[in-house]
Amino acid sequence: MGQKYDLQHERVKHLDLTQYSQVESGTTVGETVNKMRAEHRNCALVTQKGKLVGIFTDRDVLHKVVSSPDAWNKPVDEVMTPNPFTVTEDDKAETALLEMNKRHFRNVPVLDSNGHVVGNLTHYALIKFYADQFPEALYNLPPNPNQISDSRVGG
Amino acid sequence: MTEVTLNLTRKDFVSDQMVRWCPGCGDYAILAQMQRVLPELGIPKEDIVFISGIGCSSRFPYYMDTYGIHSIHGRAPTLASGLKLTNPNLQVWVITGDGDGLSIGGNHLIHTLRRNIDLKIILFNNRIYGLTKGQYSPTSLPGTKTKSSPMGSIDPAFNPTAVAVGVGATFIARTAATDVKHMAEMFRRAAHHKGTSFVEVYQNCLIFNDGAWDYATNPKTKHENIIYLEDHKPLIFGKNKDKGIRLNGIHPEVVSLDEVDESELMVHYEDMPDGSLSYFLSQMRHERGMPEPMGVFRCVDEPVYEEEVLQQIDLAIEQKGKGDLQQLFYQADTWVVEDESSGQNGSNGQGGNGSVPTLGVDEEYVGVVFNDEASSEPYFSPTDTLSTLNPRQPLIASQDISLGEAIQKLHNLDVGLLALVDDNGKLAGVFTEGDVLRKVAGNVTDLDATPVKDFMTTNVTALKEDDTLAQAIHLMSIHKFRHILLVDDDNRPVGVLSSRRVAHYIQDNFAEN
Ligand code: SF4
Numbered sequence: 001m002g003q004k005y006d007l008q009h010e011r012v013k014h015l016d017l018t019q020y021s022q023v024e025s026g027t028t029v030g031e032t033v034n035k036m037r038a039e040h041r042n043c044a045l046v047t048q049k050g051k052l053v054g055i056f057t058d059r060d061v062l063h064k065v066v067s068s069p070d071a072w073n074k075p076v077d078e079v080m081t082p083n084p085f086t087v088t089e090d091d092k093a094e095t096a097l098l099e100m101n102k103r104h105f106r107n108v109p110v111l112d113s114n115g116h117v118v119g120n121l122t123h124y125a126l127i128k129f130y131a132d133q134f135p136e137a138l139y140n141l142p143p144n145p146n147q148i149s150d151s152r153v154g155g
Numbered sequence: 156m157t158e159v160t161l162n163l164t165r166k167d168f169v170s171d172q173m174v175r176w177c178p179g180c181g182d183y184a185i186l187a188q189m190q191r192v193l194p195e196l197g198i199p200k201e202d203i204v205f206i207s208g209i210g211c212s213s214r215f216p217y218y219m220d221t222y223g224i225h226s227i228h229g230r231a232p233t234l235a236s237g238l239k240l241t242n243p244n245l246q247v248w249v250i251t252g253d254g255d256g257l258s259i260g261g262n263h264l265i266h267t268l269r270r271n272i273d274l275k276i277i278l279f280n281n282r283i284y285g286l287t288k289g290q291y292s293p294t295s296l297p298g299t300k301t302k303s304s305p306m307g308s309i310d311p312a313f314n315p316t317a318v319a320v321g322v323g324a325t326f327i328a329r330t331a332a333t334d335v336k337h338m339a340e341m342f343r344r345a346a347h348h349k350g351t352s353f354v355e356v357y358q359n360c361l362i363f364n365d366g367a368w369d370y371a372t373n374p375k376t377k378h379e380n381i382i383y384l385e386d387h388k389p390l391i392f393g394k395n396k397d398k399g400i401r402l403n404g405i406h407p408e409v410v411s412l413d414e415v416d417e418s419e420l421m422v423h424y425e426d427m428p429d430g431s432l433s434y435f436l437s438q439m440r441h442e443r444g445m446p447e448p449m450g451v452f453r454c455v456d457e458p459v460y461e462e463e464v465l466q467q468i469d470l471a472i473e474q475k476g477k478g479d480l481q482q483l484f485y486q487a488d489t490w491v492v493e494d495e496s497s498g499q500n501g502s503n504g505q506g507g508n509g510s511v512p513t514l515g516v517d518e519e520y521v522g523v524v525f526n527d528e529a530s531s532e533p534y535f536s537p538t539d540t541l542s543t544l545n546p547r548q549p550l551i552a553s554q555d556i557s558l559g560e561a562i563q564k565l566h567n568l569d570v571g572l573l574a575l576v577d578d579n580g581k582l583a584g585v586f587t588e589g590d591v592l593r594k595v596a597g598n599v600t601d602l603d604a605t606p607v608k609d610f611m612t613t614n615v616t617a618l619k620e621d622d623t624l625a626q627a628i629h630l631m632s633i634h635k636f637r638h639i640l641l642v643d644d645d646n647r648p649v650g651v652l653s654s655r656r657v658a659h660y661i662q663d664n665f666a667e668n
Contacts, residue, residue: 006375014394016336033596042589042637058592059571066562066596101659123658124635130661131632132374135333136179136361137537141629143165143190143218145622149173154180154211154285154362 007129012096012110013089016128017119020045020107025053029065029079030072032056043107045117046080052109052117054080059106086111089118097126163194165634166614170220176211181332181358182279186218187633188335192342193221198246205248206235208255211286211360212279215250229260232267235274243461246346249276254284257293257313268324271350272460277342278315278353279332281360282367289363296442301363315355316452317437320430325350327433327452331357333372335633337383337449344451350459370441371449380441384450389420392446400439400446407435407445425454537625541618544627544660546641546650549574554583558595558610559602561586572638574648575611581646584611587638617642620650627657 021041023032025048032044036058046054056076064079065071071079086109087096100108100121110119131138142148168190176182193203203221207213209228216223226234231249239247249267256264256278267274283301284290290303293313300307319327326348330341338356345352357368370380382392382400390400391412399420401410407421424432433453439445472478550568552561554575561573571588586607599605617640618626630636631654641650 030597033592037593042592058588059569061592061596062562062565062571062588063569066591067559067566067602069600072597097658097662101655101662106655123654124631126658126661127628127631127654131628132333134537135181135184135372136359137625138628139187139333139335139633140179140181140183141187141625142174142183143169143186144616145618145626147169147172147174148178149175151175152177153175153214154177154288154360 006133007094007097008092010093010129011089012087012091012093012121013118015093015121015125017110018043018107018122018124020109020117020120022047022117023056023076024048025077026075028073029076032076033061033065043120043122044076045109045120046076047117050116052084052086052111052115053077054082055084055107055109056080057107084109087121088113093125093129096121161194161197161199163200164614165190165194166616167200168193168220170218172217174218175214177362179361180211180285181281181360182212182215184332184335184633185212185277185279185338185356185358186215187629188339188342189215189219191634192339192346195343196246196346202244203246203248204235204238205250206231206238207250208252208260209286210252210255210279210284211281212250212252212358213255229255229258229263231255232260232263232274232276236267236270236272239272239274240461240464243273243465247274249274251276251278252285252292253278253280253282253294253313253315254292257315257318261293261313265318265322268319268351268353269322270460271323271325271457273349273351275345275348275352276354277345278355279358280315280355281358281364282312283360283364285360285363295364314437314440315353317434319353320433320437320453323430323457324353324453325457326352326454328353329355329357329447329449329452331368331372331381331449332359333357333368334449341451344454348454350457371447380446381449382439382446384423384425384436384448384452386423386425386451389417389422390448391417391420398446402435407439409445425451426456427453428455537623537628539624540621541624541627541639541641541650541652542620544624544652544656546620546652547656549640549648549651551576551648552607553578554608554611556607557603558599558605558607561607562591562595562602565591571653572640572651574640574651575607576648582615582617582640582642582648584608584613585615585640586611589637615640617646617648619643624657624660627652631657 019041021036021039021044023044023046025046036044042058044056045052060079085105088111108121109117110121112118200221205216205219205221205223207216207225208231213225216225224234231251235247235249280294282292282294284292289301291299291301291308295308296312298307316327316329328341330338341354345354357371359368371377378394382390392398397412399410399412400407401419402421436448436452439448441447550564550570551574552564554577565573573586575584575586577583590610594610620641627639630639637654639652640648643649
């Protein structure tokens with residue numbers, strides 16, 4: 001027993017991180033968006049020679065791109081959030097998640113000890129961690145609520 | 156033929172049948188992943204068929220909104236083979252279990268694997284007969300005490316992957332129903348393989364054999380007991396990836412990476428032409444103190460049976476002309492049996508009304524599971540209703556507004572989801588920031604002249620306020636929903652829950668304890 005205990009003993013690298021697109025600084029907004037589309041990602045991390053310099057998400061597309069057609073050909077650097085808050089893969093999972101909540105971030109890039117991006121921490125990580133602890137209650141459910149019969153085949 | 160984009164979603168694969176597995180059965184997670192993976196394959200629903208035998212797992216086809224046959228005990232591979240040979244355009248999945256596939260159907264399974272017909276076989280292994288209420292099965296470990304083996308079973312356990320290797324199956328994989336992402340990946344790989352794909356899924360029967368796979372699925376211990384296979388990579392495992400497998404003579408052994416260099420470890424090759432490496436892997440069993448491999452054991456390209464058969468048929472037709480089936484039937488002694496007893500066939504009252512016989516619930520066993528609240532209860536209850544999470548008011552607009560207006564609304568309130576309703580206030584669809592990214596930006600020049608209707612998602616999966624937190628976490632963890640819309644009984648949007656809200660709720664409850 002004790003989920004708090006368990007989470008306290010996990011590092012960020014033990015969590016299920018979310019996938020992201022990676023683009024080099026200077027890439028145009030249009031190219032970035034197309035890459036995110038092709039890779040089915042909601043978040044792009046912008047790097048310069050391997051080092052993270054910014055983050056660009058679907059929320060930025062909503063606020064800064066879709067209604068301003070001239071943004072399309074500009075470098076992504078102009079619309080991204082520069083120098084985002086990051087955590088490292090060896091940070092304690094619980095601390096990282098608390099920090100993320102406190103600062104109201106939805107995407108927190110994860111770096112390795114050399115400062116290279118290795119993942120993207122989102123709320124999914126906590127939900128997935130929790131679900132993994134209770135597969136019977138959380139994974140083993142019918143496709144729709146109540147789509148379950150009282151007369152059982154087995155037990 | 157013109158290319159049509161299918162745009163199927165998981166909902167397209169959900170049937171309207173009530174699911175009759177026990178609450179909490181591992182079969183549900185397998186169903187959910189199948190419904191998640193199939194829309195990605197780009198195959199029309201009507202070209203997909205699920206064929207099963209008999210057993211709990213074999214009810215699977217009812218719950219998939221595709222063609223399907225709940226067939227004869229152990230015989231799913233035979234029906235599937237026939238179907239695939241007559242209509243090779245279909246994607247045919249076989250759903251079987253350890254009892255159905257390895258006991259009564261063992262022979263069929265072996266020969267199907269040997270022939271390499273392009274079928275996708277998923278074997279749900281729970282090491283027990285569930286449907287018939289708990290007798291030991293071919294995969295039960297020796298010593299398993301059940302109703303049919305009160306003093307412990309004596310039979311050595313069947314090793315499904317070893318058998319598959321032995322008969323030369325061209326695609327062999329193993330996964331666990333609790334390992335949802337990995338399982339989805341194995342289904343994808345199986346779907347893309349040309350030839351027979353065989354996937355063994357560790358599935359928990361919580362009524363009759365609860366915890367049979369605990370060593371391989373419990374998040375606290377599994378990383379020490381299983382090893383994820385990666386093609387062309389050394390065999391490394393452990394939570395901190397600090398152990399590996401080295402070959403000592405002809406025996407694999409566990410070594411610590413503190414003492415042994417990575418270069419000494421066994422390296423995995425999925426496409427090794429002979430089966431020796433996969434056989435090694437299949438022999439790594441928990442009961443022998445070895446970590447059990449999870450992933451693709453073997454994936455090789457070999458000629459596919461139906462292609463060769465069809466070539467022979469074409470050749471035969473070319474050489475001898477098209478045959479006449481009628482003529483073939485009547486060429487030898489044939490006679491007609493007169494029906495003297497007409498009127499007596501069929502309706503003798505024994506289930507003749509076409510209804511599916513219903514097996515009653517065995518209260519004795521259901522009680523065991525559902526009165527036992529002790530062991531794995533989380534701090535907050537997954538049965539909390541969604542209203543206890545204080546869902547936010549959703550942003551609502553008429554479905555007749557323009558794309559420009561919809562985007563303006565999301566922008567002004569800085570939210571990710573807009574619920575769109577018809578004239579009666581009922582949910583018609585949703586439009587999200589994800590849609591802006593994926594479909595709109597850069598593609599639409601005049602936002603104000605374009606109706607949002609053309610870009611909204613219809614057929615939305617919405618929950619109700621009195622649905623449980625478990626349902627929300629299910630959608631978010633398995634299907635990666637970032638928002639869940641709540642509707643009332645009249646399908647009017649009444650709330651929205653973001654993954655952030657759910658994560659906060661979980662975390663607040665961690666903190667309190
Ligand atoms: S008896 Fe076991 S395998 Fe069958 S539905 Fe119930 S839990 Fe699942």
